[in-house]
Amino acid sequence: QQVDETHGRIDIFCSNAGIAVGGGPEAENDxxxxxxEVNVMAHVYVARHVVPSMVARKEGYLVGTVSAAGLLNHMFAAPYGVTKSAALSFFEWLAIAHGDDGIRVSCLCPQGVKTDMLEAERRQLKTDFLTAGALEPEAVAEAVAKGIADERFLILPHPEVAEYFRRKADDYDRWLRGMRRLRHDLLSGRR
Structure with a gap:
């Protein structure tokens, strides 16, 4: 109610929080x-404020920017992959818990978008693997508009992500072996 009073009615809210942290368990606790806090809890905090009025109106739309890493993990950044998977699960929960309340939910899961964050990751990893198929932000925005119009839960601007996700679901162990090979090839400079 306070959000509606302060800012007016929110029909569509795009929750677009995200930072990158690389490494694995050795990454600092901080x-x-x-x-x-940024990749998961920011979405929770937003939902606390916008969902109640949407439920009261029996309509609303939440779009969460997650990442293909939420579906496929990230070979070089456990904190990023873990938090993006958690964010995806949170939006799944919102869709399950509030779909019958008239709230629609979509998750944007791009593989790579030409942003400063992706460029910093490219420099750090010293590979063009992630930037090679990166899309311009405008192309991603068009995919979001289409996904909202179609009321799709998963918005995948990179069609190949759907195929990778299917492969993961079809044979998890084979997918893990393939990801290990790809990671090894990237680290050794073969890709």
Missing amino acids: DWQRIW
Whole structure:
């Protein structure tokens, strides 16, 4: 109610929070906590404020920017992959819990978008693997508009992400082996 009074009625809210932290368990506790706060809890905080009025009106739309890493993980950044998977699960929960309340939910899961964050990751990893198929932000925005119009839960601007996700679901162990090979090839400079 306070959100509606202060800002007016919110029909569509795009929750677009995200930072990147690389490494694995060795990443600093502060980095794990910071990425958890931004990549997961920011979406929770938003939902606390916008969902009640949407439920009361029996309509509303939440779009969460997650990442393909939420579906497929990230070979070089456990904190990023873990938090993006958690964010995806949170939006799934919102769709399950509030779909019958008239609230629609979509998750944007791009593989790579030409942003400063992606460029910083490219420089850090010293590989063009993630930037090679990166899309312009405008192309991603068009995919979001289409996904909202179609009321799709998963908005996948990179069609190949759907195929990778299917492969993961079809044979998890084979997918893990393939990801290990790809990670090894990237680290050794073969890709």
